[in-house]
Amino acid sequence: MRTVWLNGEFLPETEAKVPIFDRGLLFAQGVYEVTPVIDGHFCNWPHHSARLTRSMALARITDDTDWPPILDELIRRNGLTEGRIYLQVTGGAPADRDFLSPVEPVPATRFAFTQAAAVVDQPKAQEGMRIVLHPEGRWALRSAKTTQLLYAVLAKEAAREAGADDAWLVDDGMVTEGTSANAHIIDSRGVLVSHPVDHGVLPGISRLSVLPLARDMGLTVEERAFSVGELFAAREAFITSATTVVMPVVEVDGRAIGDGRPGPLTGELRQRYIGRLRAS
Numbered sequence: 001m002r003t004v005w006l007n008g009e010f011l012p013e014t015e016a017k018v019p020i021f022d023r024g025l026l027f028a029q030g031v032y033e034v035t036p037v038i039d040g041h042f043c044n045w046p047h048h049s050a051r052l053t054r055s056m057a058l059a060r061i062t063d064d065t066d067w068p069p070i071l072d073e074l075i076r077r078n079g080l081t082e083g084r085i086y087l088q089v090t091g092g093a094p095a096d097r098d099f100l101s102p103v104e105p106v107p108a109t110r111f112a113f114t115q116a117a118a119v120v121d122q123p124k125a126q127e128g129m130r131i132v133l134h135p136e137g138r139w140a141l142r143s144a145k146t147t148q149l150l151y152a153v154l155a156k157e158a159a160r161e162a163g164a165d166d167a168w169l170v171d172d173g174m175v176t177e178g179t180s181a182n183a184h185i186i187d188s189r190g191v192l193v194s195h196p197v198d199h200g201v202l203p204g205i206s207r208l209s210v211l212p213l214a215r216d217m218g219l220t221v222e223e224r225a226f227s228v229g230e231l232f233a234a235r236e237a238f239i240t241s242a243t244t245v246v247m248p249v250v251e252v253d254g255r256a257i258g259d260g261r262p263g264p265l266t267g268e269l270r271q272r273y274i275g276r277l278r279a280s
């Protein structure tokens with residue numbers, strides 16, 4: 001059984017309980033981070049920490065947990081070598097349900113757990129992912145990593161029902177991002193096009209690291225939204241996230257992207273980013 005961390009205590013997962021009045025549960029007033037773990041180390045912490053601080057400010061959550069020693073200890077206690085760490089901070093558990101936060105602040109609820117999973121050797125990196133397009137229907141402040149994830153859950157379910165691996169969201173003909181990943185193409189000119197970081201997408205930590213690696217490879221990078229038409233004409237398409245790292249997309253709505261196989265530039269970006277994670 002996993003050991004998890006909740007509000008200052010390491011506990012067996014079945015003993016970690018949160019009150020029903022928790023504002024994360026009642027109002028989705030919660031923010032979270034997911035970091036990859038490779039070779040027993042969690043990665044990219046300064047970036048995750050900065051995004052957590054921004055998400056908490058937006059969600060009006062105050063907390064100053066010193067996470068790195070907790071995450072190190074969780075990895076140690078669970079013997080994790082590869083996978084991810086999930087951590088969440090919510091608005092806490094006042095004595096009763098009220099939309100407004102209590103005037104006398106209550107402590108934030110904080111927890112973290114590990115998940116063992118392949119990061120380096122994922123079969124989908126060889127096969128490529130099949131994606132369906134889905135209307136963008138999430139709230140406007142997508143730059144915060146909040147637990148308001150119902151729309152992403154529904155879009156992923158729709159993708160599964162269509163026999164695909166995931167969905168990309170489309171707003172007025174332009175792709176915003178995946179349900180839990182940033183979306184990118186190598187367009188028909190060989191330019192890497194990636195949605196800019198604004199409130200329309202989550203500023204992915206993997207994206208933040210991968211775009212400079214693409215520039216190092218000599219690729220031109222344009223940070224702008226791309227249309228569905230550009231996507232279908234693209235040479236390559238891929239996603240980035242803590243869970244998938246860099247993952248090729250080979251099919252969208254049943255149509256092949258490029259030659260329908262994982263693209264060579266995507267493959268090189270994946271290898272370079274894994275190398276960077278290992279070295280960090």
Ligand code: PLP
Pocket residue numbers: 034177178179180181182201202203204205206207240241242243
């Ligand atoms: N976009 C969304 C909506 C996400 O949920 C995620 C990650 O979960 C990402 C992008 C990628 O972010 P990161 O690279 O920090 O994992």
